[in-house]
Structures are given as structure tokens and as C-alpha cells.
Amino acid sequence: xxxxxxxxxxxxxxxxxxxxxxxxSGAFAGAYTYKTRFExxxxxxxxxxxxxxxxxxxxxxxxxNLEKAGTPATRVETTARCTLGKVDGVSRITTVALxxxxxxxxxxxxxxxxxxxxxxxxxxxxRALHGNVTITVEATLT
Amino acid sequence: xxxxxxxxxxxxxxxxxxxxxxxxSGAFAGAYTYKTRFExxxxxxxxxxxxxxxxxxxxxxxxxNLEKAGTPATRVETTARCTLGKVDGVSRITTVALxxxxxxxxxxxxxxxxxxxxxxxxxxxxRALHGNVTITVEATLT
Numbered sequence: 001x002x003x004x005x006x007x008x009x010x011x012x013x014x015x016x017x018x019x020x021x022x023x024x025s026g027a028f029a030g031a032y033t034y035k036t037r038f039e040x041x042x043x044x045x046x047x048x049x050x051x052x053x054x055x056x057x058x059x060x061x062x063x064x065n066l067e068k069a070g071t072p073a074t075r076v077e078t079t080a081r082c083t084l085g086k087v088d089g090v091s092r093i094t095t096v097a098l099x100x101x102x103x104x105x106x107x108x109x110x111x112x113x114x115x116x117x118x119x120x121x122x123x124x125x126x127r128a129l130h131g132n133v134t135i136t137v138e139a140t141l142t
Numbered sequence: 143x144x145x146x147x148x149x150x151x152x153x154x155x156x157x158x159x160x161x162x163x164x165x166x167s168g169a170f171a172g173a174y175t176y177k178t179r180f181e182x183x184x185x186x187x188x189x190x191x192x193x194x195x196x197x198x199x200x201x202x203x204x205x206x207n208l209e210k211a212g213t214p215a216t217r218v219e220t221t222a223r224c225t226l227g228k229v230d231g232v233s234r235i236t237t238v239a240l241x242x243x244x245x246x247x248x249x250x251x252x253x254x255x256x257x258x259x260x261x262x263x264x265x266x267x268x269r270a271l272h273g274n275v276t277i278t279v280e281a282t283l284t
Contacts, residue, residue, distance in 0.1 A: 001227040001236070002180060004187045006194035009219045010201035013209055021198040028170035028184035030254075032198060038144060043170035045146045046202070046267055049195035052148035056163040056174060057188040077151045084266060085143040093270040094143070099240035104218055124226060125188055128235040128274050 016113050021049070035082070038091075047093060051082035052124045052136070054096050061123035066104055075103040098131065098137040112141045155208060163191070179226070180233075193224035196238050196267045203265035206247055207257050217245040238271065240279040254283045266271070 005024035011017050015034050022029040059078045066073045078100045085094040100116055116120035116139035120126060126135055147166035147228035153159050154188050164245040165172040177252055201220045208215045220242045258281035262268060268277055 001225050002182050002187070002189070003223050003225045004190035004193050004224045005221060005264040006190055006197050007219065007221045008197035008201045008216065010205040010215075011217050012200060014203075014206040016178045017202055017205065018148055019198055023172070023186055023190050023196045025172075025184065025186045025190060027190065028171035028194070030165070030167075030169035032202075037202070040144050041171045042167065043276070044165055044167045045144070046195045046199040047144070048148055048165050048167060048169065049147035049191045049198065050267065051163055052150065052163045052170070053188045053191035053195065055148050055150035056191065057162055059150045059186070060156070060161055060174075060179070063152040063154075063159065064242050069248055072155055073152075075151065075153050077149065080148045081147045083145045084145050090264075090269075093266050103170065121240050122232075123144065124235050125192065127232075128192065129270050130274055132270050132272055132274075 019044060021046075047076070047084050048084040049136040050093060051080040051096065051136075052097070054129070055080040055122045057125035058098060060098070062100065062102065062116060065119050066107070069113055069115065071107045071111075072104050073104040077101045083097070083125070093133050095134045095136065098135065100137060100139045101142045103142050107141065109141045113139045155188065161172070163188075187226075189224040189226050192235060193222040196240070196271070199223040199265045199267035200240060200242070200261060203242065204242065204261040206259060207261055208244070208249070211257065213246055213249040213253075215246040219243045226284050235275050237276045239277065240277065242279060243283045244281070244284045245284050251283045255281045260282065
């Protein structure tokens with residue numbers, strides 16, 4: 001079973017401290033703070049990593065599902081918007097909103113939308129968030 | 143409510159195609175393939191992003207919880223290992239295994255471990271994975 005690893009360090013207190021995350025593969029790293037995460041300051045957040053994970057997993061899975069159905073896509077592009085909210089005073093990831101565009105020869109818009117909808121529930125990252133985070137998808141055939 | 147955005151493109155078929163993910167903040171980008179994700183080839187994966195999200199969120203939240211308890215940490219470092227497995231023939235993220243080291247003046251090891259354990263269940267990314275992914279934590283006071 002493939003295992004992927006990353007490390008993060010938080011230095012100092014919540015409001016004036018700072019964090020750094022790093023992928024073990026060396027592919028990425030980023031710095032985050034209370035202000036980037038909770039006050040909309042420019043910069044990255046853990047939620048941006050969740051958005052990237054869902055977008056990456058979803059694009060790959062939708063492509064695989066379309067191929068399995070006999071109508072392989074040439075390109076699938078997904079944007080994920082991950083929102084951190086408060087529910088009963090507790091910080092929670094409330095939604096991941098997906099917008100997907102697919103280039104898929106020989107498919108009609110309704111069939112594409114139906115594949116996009118099915119993948120929303122079944123790709124591995126979506127399954128990991130199931131029941132806790134509302135995932136929506138808006139699909140366009142290009 | 144803060145919203146974080148990322149985009150991913152999958153080009154081509156599952157086995158010989160390739161993906162790219164990008165953070166809207168510009169903080170990171172990475173390229174992934176079937177081989178990096180399912181066959182252990184060197185490189186990044188969506189699961190590495192999940193590992194980074196959990197490690198980043200957990201380090202920040204444990205630090206915040208220790209501060210709230212009156213024993214602020216000077217440093218919290220967390221490594222997250224995210225495993226993609228097959229359950230009944232379906233690809234699923236099965237576990238995120240956390241290893242955390244904290245530098246926390248004036249705390250004893252048992253109290254630190256108890257804070258580490260509580261944060262495992264309550265940080266926002268852990269809540270997003272709750273019930274779907276087994277999260278474990280091994281905590282050491284340094």
C-alpha cells in the first residue's frame with residue numbers, strides 16, 4: 001500500500017507564530033500563519049492543501065471513469081474551493097466546491113455531468129471527506 | 143469564511159497520462175502520475191497533499207491547545223504518513239499516522255500525550271476525515 005509523507009512545524013504561539021509544511025518527496029513546501037488561515041491574508045493554508053488533494057484526486061478519477069466507460073477524456077481540469085467555517089463555535093472544513101471542465105470526444109453533456117457527479121462521491125479523497133464535508137460539483141464539457 | 147483554492151489538470155489516460163496541481167496562492171505546484179500514486183515511483187501524490195494538510199493543521203492546533211491550557215509550546219513538529227489502500231476492491235485513504243515532537247516548557251510527558259491525543263480528534267482536518275480515515279498519533283516531548 002503506497003504511503004505518502006509530509007512534515008509540518010509550528011513555531012511559537014497561535015496569533016504571532018508561524019508554520020511551515022514540507023512534502024517528503026520534495027515536491028512542495030509552504031509557510032502559513034494565523035492571518036493566512038483565519039483572516040484571509042495572502043498566502044497558503046492547510047485548506048489549500050485539501051483543495052489541491054481533492055482537485056488532483058478528482059481530475060484523475062474522473063478521467064479514469066470516463067476511460068472505463070469507453071469515452072476517454074483528453075483533458076480534465078478541476079478547481080476546488082475549500083472553505084473553513086465555524087459550526088457551533090468549532091472551526092470546521094465545511095465545503096469543497098468543485099468546478100470541472102472536460103474535453104471528452106464523443107460524449108454528450110448530460111453523460112459527462114453524470115460521470116462528474118458520480119466521481120464526486122467516489123474518488124478516494126472524496127471518500128475520505130464523506131459525511132463531514134459537503135462536496136459540490138459544477139461540470140462543463142468543453 | 144476563508145476559502146482556499148487549488149486547480150488540477152489530468153491529461154490523457156490513466157496509465158500513461160499525467161497530472162499537475164497548483165495552489166491559487168502560488169505557494170506550491172506538483173506533477174503526479176499513476177506510477178507515483180499507485181506504484182511507489184518517486185514523486186508526489188494527492189495523498190502527500192492530505193498528509194501535508196493534516197500535519198500543518200495538527201501542528202497549529204496542538205500548539206493552540208497547549209497555549210490555551212497555560213503551557214505554550216515553543217515548537218511542535220508533526221510528520222504525517224498517509225496510506226492509500228484497497229478496501230473491498232475500492233481505493234481508499236485508510237490511515238494517517240502522525241508522529242509529533244513538542245518542545246513545551248513546564249509540562250510533563252503524560253499531559254503532553256493527552257493534549258496530542260485530544261488534538262488528533264479535534265483539529266479541523268482531522269474532523270474532515272473523521273469516521274473515514276484512521277488517524278493515529280505517537281507523541282514525544284523533547
